[in-house]
Amino acid sequence: xxxxxxxxxxxxxxxxxxxxxxxxxxxxxxxxxxxxxxxxxxxxxxxxxxxxxxxxxxxxxxxxxxxxxxxxxxxxxxxxxxxxxxxxxxxxxxxxxxxxxxxxxxxxxxxxxxxxxxxxxxxxxxxxxxxxxxxxxxxxxxxxxxxxxxxxxxxxxxxxxxxxxxxxxxxxxxxxxxxxxxxxxxxxxxxxxxxxxxxxxxxxxxxxxxxxxxxxxxxxxxxxxxxxxxxxxxxxxxxxxxxxxxxxxxxxxxxxxxxxxxxx
Amino acid sequence: xxxxxxxxxxxxxxxxxxxxxxxxxxxxxxxxxxxxxxxxxxxxxxxxxxxxxxxxxxxxxxxxxxxxxxxxxxxxxxxxxxxxxxxxxxxxxxxxxxxxxxxxxxxxxxxxxxxxxxxxxxxxxxxxxxxxxxxxxxxxxxxxxxxxxxxxxxxxxxxxxxxxxxxxxxxxxxxxxxxxxxxxxxxxxxxxxxxxxxxxxxxxxxxxxxxxxxxxxxxxxxxxxxxxxxxxxxxxxxxxxxxxxxxxxxxxxxxxxxxxxxxx
Amino acid sequence: xxxxxxxxxxxxxxxxxxxxxxxxxxxxxxxxxxxxxxxxxxxxxxxxxxxxxxxxxxxxxxxxxxxxxxxxxxxxxxxxxxxxxxxxxxxxxxxxxxxxxxxxxxxxxxxxxxxxxxxxxxxxxxxxxxxxxxxxxxxxxxxxxxxxxxxxxxxxxxxxxxxxxxxxxxxxxxxxxxxxxxxxxxxxxxxxxxxxxxxxxxxxxxxxxxxxxxxxxxxxxxxxxxxxxxxxxxxxxxxxxxxxxxxxxxxxxxxxxxxxxxxx
Numbered sequence: 001x002x003x004x005x006x007x008x009x010x011x012x013x014x015x016x017x018x019x020x021x022x023x024x025x026x027x028x029x030x031x032x033x034x035x036x037x038x039x040x041x042x043x044x045x046x047x048x049x050x051x052x053x054x055x056x057x058x059x060x061x062x063x064x065x066x067x068x069x070x071x072x073x074x075x076x077x078x079x080x081x082x083x084x085x086x087x088x089x090x091x092x093x094x095x096x097x098x099x100x101x102x103x104x105x106x107x108x109x110x111x112x113x114x115x116x117x118x119x120x121x122x123x124x125x126x127x128x129x130x131x132x133x134x135x136x137x138x139x140x141x142x143x144x145x146x147x148x149x150x151x152x153x154x155x156x157x158x159x160x161x162x163x164x165x166x167x168x169x170x171x172x173x174x175x176x177x178x179x180x181x182x183x184x185x186x187x188x189x190x191x192x193x194x195x196x197x198x199x200x201x202x203x204x205x206x207x208x209x210x211x212x213x214x215x216x217x218x219x220x221x222x223x224x225x226x227x228x229x230x231x232x233x234x235x236x237x238x239x240x241x242x243x244x245x246x247x248x249x250x251x252x253x254x255x256x257x258x259x260x261x262x263x264x
Numbered sequence: 265x266x267x268x269x270x271x272x273x274x275x276x277x278x279x280x281x282x283x284x285x286x287x288x289x290x291x292x293x294x295x296x297x298x299x300x301x302x303x304x305x306x307x308x309x310x311x312x313x314x315x316x317x318x319x320x321x322x323x324x325x326x327x328x329x330x331x332x333x334x335x336x337x338x339x340x341x342x343x344x345x346x347x348x349x350x351x352x353x354x355x356x357x358x359x360x361x362x363x364x365x366x367x368x369x370x371x372x373x374x375x376x377x378x379x380x381x382x383x384x385x386x387x388x389x390x391x392x393x394x395x396x397x398x399x400x401x402x403x404x405x406x407x408x409x410x411x412x413x414x415x416x417x418x419x420x421x422x423x424x425x426x427x428x429x430x431x432x433x434x435x436x437x438x439x440x441x442x443x444x445x446x447x448x449x450x451x452x453x454x455x456x457x458x459x460x461x462x463x464x465x466x467x468x469x470x471x472x473x474x475x476x477x478x479x480x481x482x483x484x485x486x487x488x489x490x491x492x493x494x495x496x497x498x499x500x501x502x503x504x505x506x507x508x509x510x511x512x513x514x515x516x517x518x519x520x521x522x523x524x525x526x527x528x
Numbered sequence: 529x530x531x532x533x534x535x536x537x538x539x540x541x542x543x544x545x546x547x548x549x550x551x552x553x554x555x556x557x558x559x560x561x562x563x564x565x566x567x568x569x570x571x572x573x574x575x576x577x578x579x580x581x582x583x584x585x586x587x588x589x590x591x592x593x594x595x596x597x598x599x600x601x602x603x604x605x606x607x608x609x610x611x612x613x614x615x616x617x618x619x620x621x622x623x624x625x626x627x628x629x630x631x632x633x634x635x636x637x638x639x640x641x642x643x644x645x646x647x648x649x650x651x652x653x654x655x656x657x658x659x660x661x662x663x664x665x666x667x668x669x670x671x672x673x674x675x676x677x678x679x680x681x682x683x684x685x686x687x688x689x690x691x692x693x694x695x696x697x698x699x700x701x702x703x704x705x706x707x708x709x710x711x712x713x714x715x716x717x718x719x720x721x722x723x724x725x726x727x728x729x730x731x732x733x734x735x736x737x738x739x740x741x742x743x744x745x746x747x748x749x750x751x752x753x754x755x756x757x758x759x760x761x762x763x764x765x766x767x768x769x770x771x772x773x774x775x776x777x778x779x780x781x782x783x784x785x786x787x788x789x790x791x792x
Contacts, residue, residue: 004560008549014447016306017320021272024301025326032268032327034301035560037552042544045448046510058545061660063560064554074510077485127485133324181543184573221605221655236657246574246602256432278568278711282585285536289590290567296591307714310774326552338774341749358540391749393764396589 005034005143006063010055011071011131012043019129020249023069023136026122039068046074053180053188056102057237059090069131069139070094077127082115082134083158086148093135093142101160113152120151131186165256166191172198173264176240178210178255185248189261191240196263206220208232209262210242210251269295269407270327274303274319275335275395276311283393287333287400290386294404303332310338312362312381313425317444320366321501323354333395333403334358341391346398347422350412357399357406365424377416384415384498417459428522430455436462437528440504442519449512453525455504460527472496473526474506475517533671534591538583539599539659540571547657551597551664554650558668561633568741569598574602576626577689581708581716582773584630585765587618597667598622605655609645610662610688614676621663621670629688641680648679692786694719700726701792705769706738706783713776719768724791736760737790738770739781 007027013019020041024156027034037098039058043051051072059068066089073080073095081096085103091101096114104110110172120141121134138151166176187210189243199206203208208215225231230252235241240263244252253259266505277283284305303322307315314496315336316339323332337344337359345360349367351374356364360378362420368374384405385398402415430440440455451474460482463470472479479496489495489509496518499505504527508516535555541547548569555562567586571579579600587596594617601608601623609624613631615638620628624642632638648669649662666679694704704719715738724746727734736743743760751775753759758780763769769789772780781787 004556006560014306015302016304017446018318021301021322022304022325024331025272025322028270028299028301029327031326032270035556036301037549037556037564038543039546039549040544042542054546058549058553061550061557063557066553075487078487126500127647128497132500164497182545199763223603223606233381233656236654236660278570279566280568281710282567282582285565285567285586286589289536289594290585292534292563293589293591294567296534300565339751342751390764392761396764 003179003187005031006037006066007064007139008042008058008066008068009036009071010039010041010043010051010058011041012045012047012051013041013071013131015041019131022132023071026132026136027140030137032141034140034143034234037062043072046072048072050180052099052101052161055092055099056106059092059103061102062090064089065091067091067093067139067142069135070099071131071135072099073097073130076130080156082130082156083155084113084115084128084138084142084148084152086113087113091139091142093139095130096159098159098161100158101163104158104160105163112155113148114155115152119176120146135261144165158205166195166263169262169264171264174263176261177236178242178257178259178261181255185244185250186235187242187249187253187255187259187261188235188237189242191261191263193234193238196234199263202263207264208242209241209264210259211255213253215242269298270301270330271298271403271407272301272303272322272326272330272332273305274307274315274317274322274332275305276309277305277335277395278306278312283395286396287335290381290396290400291404294401294405296432296437298404298407301326307336310336312336312452314444316425319356319363320370323356323367326354328353329355331355331357331397331403331406334363336363336397336401337361337394340394344423345419346394347419348377348379348402348406348412350375350377350414355403355406357403360423362423362425364422365427368422368424369427372510375412376419376422377412379416379421384410394496404430411498428454430459433526433528435528437526440525440527442506442523445514445519445521449508449514450499451519451523451525452499452501453504453506455525455527457498457502460498460504463527466471471528472504472506473528474523476518479506485518533559534565534594535562535667535671536567536590536594536596537599538567538579538586538596539569539627540572540573540575540579541569541599541659543569547659550660551599551621554660554664556666558665559671562668562671566591566695571600575602576600578708580627580629580689583620583627584634586736587620587631590618592617593619595619595621595667596671597663599663600627601625601658604658609683609686610658611683612641612643612666612670612676612680614639614641619667619670620758623658624687626687626689627687629691629753632688633687633691636688639676639685640683641676642683643680648674657713687791692718697790697792699792701790704789704790705792706770706785706787707782709778709785713772713778715765715770715777715781715783715787715789716756716763716765717768717770719791721762724762727791735792736768736770737792738787739783741781743770
């Protein structure tokens, strides 16, 4: 635990209804000193992959011991397991449906617990809202010092969706794809800074191809582009990102969700 | 008061302007230790009934002594009374225009105070923004231990809109109606778990009719429905709710705000 | 510093991605006791003037010593200076692109510091996200008691956009303009309560003209208008505001962003 309990929430509940506030009320009823931070509640309904990516981007910037509650949970009430993942830097709580795929991939020293249903959930329990009745109270109890062992039982199998990896083509080319589009329409790819070293070390200018578009070279920052121009840079999370200056790259490219990107 | 002052905000101000932040600044200027939680600011402009329903859903999940500031206030500046409602579990602050109708209905042991204008409002006071200049500071002073008696005077009459009750038809049928639609397009009715006991005790399968649609039986949770299917369940607030699996029940049914629902 | 560190955030990042949460994680990693308040993240992308106005409206309601982090930053990574503005009542942190124009205009006793790049920014630094890697940590260190002198160097020149002033016409008329439109479509002008004293002292009824519309007299509060009527009042920030009762003045008037307003 950090000196001060820090709990984040990431859901697809939106902010127009009482869902998120109810979770916060439950948490503060159990631990009035918890600091609660919203990551986002604007995940597209049932957008598990989208949520997984936002979680991966956000969690690294939180202090050690932060508890992340992630609720995109179309299977609530059904057989999917409720999980607590203990990571060297953080705790993750949510349903076992792939939300933690990036977390599983990044680290191997993880302990995954299946939450026991009854002990630490709300007494008045509904099978349709584990966010409020199970995940929120478990996060609060964890922040109060209840150990993972008391909250659940270790499990060995859990769900991860395959995270697409770029693959090497002939002539040192690389084929990656878009894995996330942000609110500005920037296209974030699975090609990372490390993979581009081949180009930067050799001082070769990379060429990026996406649909009908070809981009020559990388910018250092957004303002280097001319208005309307389609460009690319290594973004603040070390991913190759395609952006339109003062416009949406997604629109310029007319990109699909998983659009192929070639780097050569 | 709870050990730590907890103040929630529920408004129709949206989050794009300075309105909500100004209220928070005022509160934290008076009580820097207050924890502030947003219930929502996305109530449709002047949506008093909508706000009343969201308040009813949310407040029960907050710890005893939480102060709820509710500002949907088309009559601000006019003769409508500014109120403080003292409830066994919570405090409610806002204009006297029906926002607390569900609260009034649920409990009878309430004390209602008309806030005195001058003592605890901001010195620089505008007749167009009681949320910032009256309700926020009163909430903060209340959280600092100022008693309701000092903040206002008890009143006996206050505004409540009629909350529609289901009515018994022949053959044990029940006629209710939709009272709220959430962001997923789920249709929440005024028929509660208790009213359905007649069916569950007798192990009869209820039939639900809404517009041209007929739904046979209740699901336990959302994932039991087939994609696109119109279904019903008892939701996490104990209301009969009509939902479309992976789609909007509101759209499937083409439902009006107060759509009639028959249960038989 | 206030007894409790209070940091606000005002950006054009939206709330759907990890940007804002990452800033909060960074702040709480440096000062776990900081209270963080969102002013808004719904500034139109690159809307510097819009953000400057919302900041001006909001900051005055926060306690002395509040730290305001403002990130609308199309020039991030380029030569624009990162700033810390020390104001008698508050601190402002953000890029030097006009965001603080209203602040500069209101007070003359300001000290403006150019943030030194390296000492207090994140070790892993990206040139595309100063909000997370520079402004957030500087705000947190400032709230921890690091002095402005250690965070940067005083500068004398900084960017301010011209704030349009109403001008006197013949016959005591005044020509102003719309400077902000809020989410209700209310048109907020640069004509202030003080400028209208000429009319109020003489008990003359002012006439307001905007496009094809003429408004006679001022209301005291919104509810005095008839439904659909176009009216005006002095709003809660002491600006002349044109509003449509239960509708959008912007739509009624078909107003442009800088629409001319005549008062006579």
